[in-house]
Amino acid sequence: MIRTLTPADFEAVFAAFADAFSDYVVKLSPTREQLAEMLTRRGYLPEASVGMFDDGRLVAFTLNGVDGERAYDSGTGVVLSHRRRGLGRRIMEASMDVLRERGCASYVLEVIDANAPAVELYRGLGFRETRGLQCWSLTAEAVKAATAVAALRTAWQNSDASVARAKDAHVVLGDERGSVILFPGNGDLAQLRGMVDSALLKEAATIAGKPLRIMNVDERDREMAAFLEVAGATKTVRQLEMMAEFVLSPGREAAPHDAEQHPGSGGR
Numbered sequence: 001m002i003r004t005l006t007p008a009d010f011e012a013v014f015a016a017f018a019d020a021f022s023d024y025v026v027k028l029s030p031t032r033e034q035l036a037e038m039l040t041r042r043g044y045l046p047e048a049s050v051g052m053f054d055d056g057r058l059v060a061f062t063l064n065g066v067d068g069e070r071a072y073d074s075g076t077g078v079v080l081s082h083r084r085r086g087l088g089r090r091i092m093e094a095s096m097d098v099l100r101e102r103g104c105a106s107y108v109l110e111v112i113d114a115n116a117p118a119v120e121l122y123r124g125l126g127f128r129e130t131r132g133l134q135c136w137s138l139t140a141e142a143v144k145a146a147t148a149v150a151a152l153r154t155a156w157q158n159s160d161a162s163v164a165r166a167k168d169a170h171v172v173l174g175d176e177r178g179s180v181i182l183f184p185g186n187g188d189l190a191q192l193r194g195m196v197d198s199a200l201l202k203e204a205a206t207i208a209g210k211p212l213r214i215m216n217v218d219e220r221d222r223e224m225a226a227f228l229e230v231a232g233a234t235k236t237v238r239q240l241e242m243m244a245e246f247v248l249s250p251g252r253e254a255a256p257h258d259a260e261q262h263p264g265s266g267g268r
Contacts, residue, residue: 001053002094005046005061010036012051012058012214019235020061020077025112026237034186041162043067048102050094052087060087061230064093065156071099072156088118092125100246105244108156110239119240127242134225138233140205143198146226150178150192155216155241158190171207174200184208188215194223198231209259217239 005013014032018030021028032036043065052060059082065072072077073095078087099107110133111118133155156162163170163181170190171185178195182188189201205212216239217224 002050002091003053004098005049005051005063007046009046009051009058010257013061013063016051016058016061016079017075018059019079022080025114036237037166038170039063039074041166042072042157043161043165044074048098050091050098052091052094054082054099059168060091062091064095064099066099066102066104066124067161069103069105071104071107071262072101073107076109088121091123096125096244096246105246107244108241109243110155110241113240119242122242122244125244126254127244130163130241130243132219133239133241134219135216135236135239136212136214136228136233137236138201138205138212138214138228138231140202142232143202143205144230144232145198146227146231147195148196148223149228150196150224154191158188158215163190180204182208182212187211187213189213196227201231201233 008096010032016036017035018029036119044063045066048066049064050062050070051058058079060078063074065074072171076088076092078085078091096107107127108130109122109127110218111122113119150163154160166183168183168185170181173180173182174194174196176194178197179193180189180196180199180200181191182204183190184207187205187210189204189212192214201212212233214228214233217228
């Protein structure tokens with residue numbers, strides 16, 4: 001049975017999420033609180049999300065955020081016991097139907113570029129690549145002197161709206177000339193604005209007490225990439241941002257493979 005989710009389904013979502021991503025290429029094992037915060041920041045709406053249930057157990061899901069006419073896939077997964085049955089495609093098709101009915105005009109997701117089955121599935125569903133996104137990690141000990149003018153090209157989960165929705169505490173470091181937004185609890189460096197230097201990065205990493213996660217930097221911003229590299233950051237994964245605009249033909253061809261998991265966030 002496929003149906004839209006409700007707030008009461010959260011425990012089932014947590015269990016299915018943990019199972020579906022237990023073998024993911026990027027370590028992803030959030031606590032209940034961490035998953036709830038991740039979904040809150042991304043604008044998760046249970047009634048705009050869908051789950052497939054087998055004998056009362058949630059076995060496949062797509063968790064969507066909605067902002068006006070835009071929708072965002074916060075995570076699609078299939079539990080290990082139900083792989084290779086085409087459920088990834090079925091749950092995505094159901095998700096897109098729900099979003100169309102809500103009046104959404106576009107649907108955005110991110111997928112690790114090395115996850116070929118998922119990329120093929122989304123292309124088969126009418127998604128097109130809109131940009132490449134690079135993820136970085138940086139420890140306080142690795143920081144080296146560097147300066148850059150940061151362009152504000154944030155992805156969905158680091159947008160102003162996402163930061164405003166967050167329940168976890170965040171801090172703004174710097175001044176009007178240049179600043180960063182840090183979530184100390186998990187090390188997320190959500191935004192970099194203006195003239196940012198390595199001293200700000202070191203301060204952020206020191207406050208966090210853990211490696212900074214600088215997620216989904218628009219790879220067209222070559223100055224930012226050069227700055228992060230010189231500053232001592234390490235590339236982790238590259239993602240593709242993909243978008244569908246709900247102009248799909250009902251006779252579209254099936255993708256050659258089925259995708260069983262993607263978190264919409266490069267391991268977040």
